[in-house]
Amino acid sequence: MGSCIICGTSVDGRICDLHQEDVVFEFRGRRPDELTPGRYYRGSVDGFAEFGVFVDIGDSVTGLLHKSELDQRLDSLDWEPGDTVFVQVKSVRDNGNIDLGWSIRQGESEFRGTLIDDPDNDGAILKEDADETDESDSTVESSDSGVGQPEPRETDADSGDEQDAGTETEESDETAESEAEPEAEQTPEAAEPAAQSQAEAVEATISELGDKVGSLVRIEGEIADARQTSGPTVFELRDETGTVDCAAFKEAGVRAYPEVDEGDVVRIEGEVEERRGELQVETEALVILEDEERDAVTERMEDAMLQRARPDALAPLAEDPAVEAVTDSLLDAATAIRRAVLEGRPIVVRHSATADGYVAGVAIERATLPLIRDEHQSNDAEYHYFDRRPLEGSVYDMDDATGDLTQMLSNQERHGEKFPLFVFVAAAGTTESLDGLELLDVYGTRRVVVDERAVDDEIVDEVDTLVAPSREGDAETTATALAATIAAGVNEDVHADLEHLPAVSFWEDTPDAYIDLASEAGYDAETVDDIREAIALEAYYQSYEDKRELIIDLLFAEQTDDATGLAGHVSEQFRTKMETEVETAEENLTEETVDGEPILVLDTEAYTHRYEFPPTELLLDELFRRHRNDAVALVGFDTDEAFVRSDADIDVRAVVEQASADAPEAGLDARGAREGRIEFLAGERDAVQDAVLAALAAELSTAPTA
Structure with missing residues (x-):
């Protein structure tokens, strides 16, 4: 049992449920499922997308702060990659995706305390305790390595002891030299291949990296993206087989290889690692390829890409x-x-x-x-x-x-x-x-x-x-x-x-x-x-x-x-709303006979509910399906638009051209010809109706049935 760092209440851990939102956590875990939903965490901006901001939580996991969670427009944020931000973990999905929420507190001093979320140490611990532990671990590591150990003190041993000790030392040295002789006799030529085999990078494609975790590899390809995190610079490398992130570190938040840009063709050497279930190459060397080397890689990638991209065959799902x-x-x-x-x-x-x-x-x-x-x-x-x-x-x-x-x-x-x-x-x-x-x-x-x-x-x-x-x-x-x-x-x-x-x-x-x-x-x-x-x-x-x-x-x-x-529930709403509108529209349909052609007309401005479902186009589609045997066409006239429905293959642009001669001041436009929509000036609506119906009748007399 412990006590809450804020109110002193006896709790399992260092913070009570009441004050969970009053502290900020530093995450030292490695997996998304080690995060605790509801807690606030310190993070750093990783990158931006149109739908939000990606935030690194600790060194191993990244979450999405959706734009809907922000208290301002996404494009008004002055954050840069690497900036420190404070976010709330709202949920961790089964696939590892992390949903983040906005924290109104955007400074550590605004919280009432700081805790370390370290799954390896039973969860929340005080930051100062964690710092002391880190220092202690550092001291132990230093001691184990022999660095900084005190020199042996001289003792008041008599001369005989000293002589015996000296004899033992000489014998020991001679033995050590004797045991070392076989190794000393190795020639440089014999030793060099062994050293090279230990450090030489293996040529590989990106698709082969899954089998080379822990190995030093050499890969060639094009830089698809370069982004700066709060730690390393991450280059996304693409070759003919796939893409992989290559992390290059100069110092925290500082761009490594600043001369390398997107589109450069490069050779990278580094060790393959697996982090958060994803492969990554820890870059040890990066070289921009030029001239013939670049052309060779580019041509190889282009040929392979076309071969990979083109399907072997493509057949219709059914006979059509x-x-x-x-x-x-x-x-x-x-x-x-x-x-x-x-x-x-x-x-x-x-x-x-x-x-x-x-x-x-x-x-x-x-x-x-x-x-x-x-x-x-x-x-x-x-x-x-x-x-x-x-x-x-x-x-x-x-x-x-x-x-x-x-x-x-x-x-x-x-x-x-x-x-x-x-x-x-x-x-x-x-x-x-x-x-x-x-x-x-x-x-x-x-x-x-x-x-x-x-x-x-x-x-x-x-x-x-x-x-x-x-x-x-x-x-x-x-x-x-x-x-x-x-x-x-x-x-x-x-x-x-x-x-x-x-x-x-x-x-x-x-x-x-x-x-x-x-x-x-x-x-x-x-x-x-x-x-x-x-x-x-x-x-x-x-x-x-x-x-x-x-x-x-x-x-x-x-x-x-x-x-x-779900589909049944939503479709029931569709039918209810559609039937209500159709019933109203049918009561107000009129029939116009133009040049012997029966055409149904609906004043959609007066007899439809604007800005409610169904939209005019969908309503007219349904009306015409029900009344196609009563007329050769149906036209709906709105405030500044007309909608034509017919089984005949009508050229709406021809209708507009002919109607414009009868209503030259109407600004008739077939901008929505594909949907049978005609636009016009609202003030000329009466003239447009007569002109469009006459032009439509003329078009119908020559148009083939679809």
């Missing part, structure tokens, strides 16, 4: 003519994603905030995250190297591109990140996205577009890899069917996880092949419908957030009553 028609492009997209992982290049997936967009984006996420974890051998790698960002519509405009560039440049400046690979799914396929894509191109970023419909010619020329039908009228599919096939090529280990996703993405006319595939995977038709509707509902709320964990729970829960309850 639209997917089979773009097999080569699917293979190119899978290669681009795998290569980005191997290069240590972040991947940003931009997808529309629709059920199809979300499921397609998650398919790529599902395949890519395990590769990132394996490649970078770091618990937090997936947060650095993968980001899924929904778009409100399918257009990737200057606002979206500017936000992405700002974040991209900030990550490069603050963390030395490479420019990411952008993968657009069910988005960026029309001319309206050209400005945004061109802005990315200024910085040389790679762009992949995956679209279920033919994209505009300008987009074809602007992106690096395109997966889309060659022209309108080709066999129809969904973005998810394409993306899931790509994902299976990216990582064949997740093939079984993807089999039900295409069925989820079809609102109607789901191909039998995908229905059967989902059923074989354990997802019946009712469950598939529940998941689709649940995803559509959650896509509407917090539309700019990826909602990774929630979407994963909805899409990949094991098929048990408890697991499927």
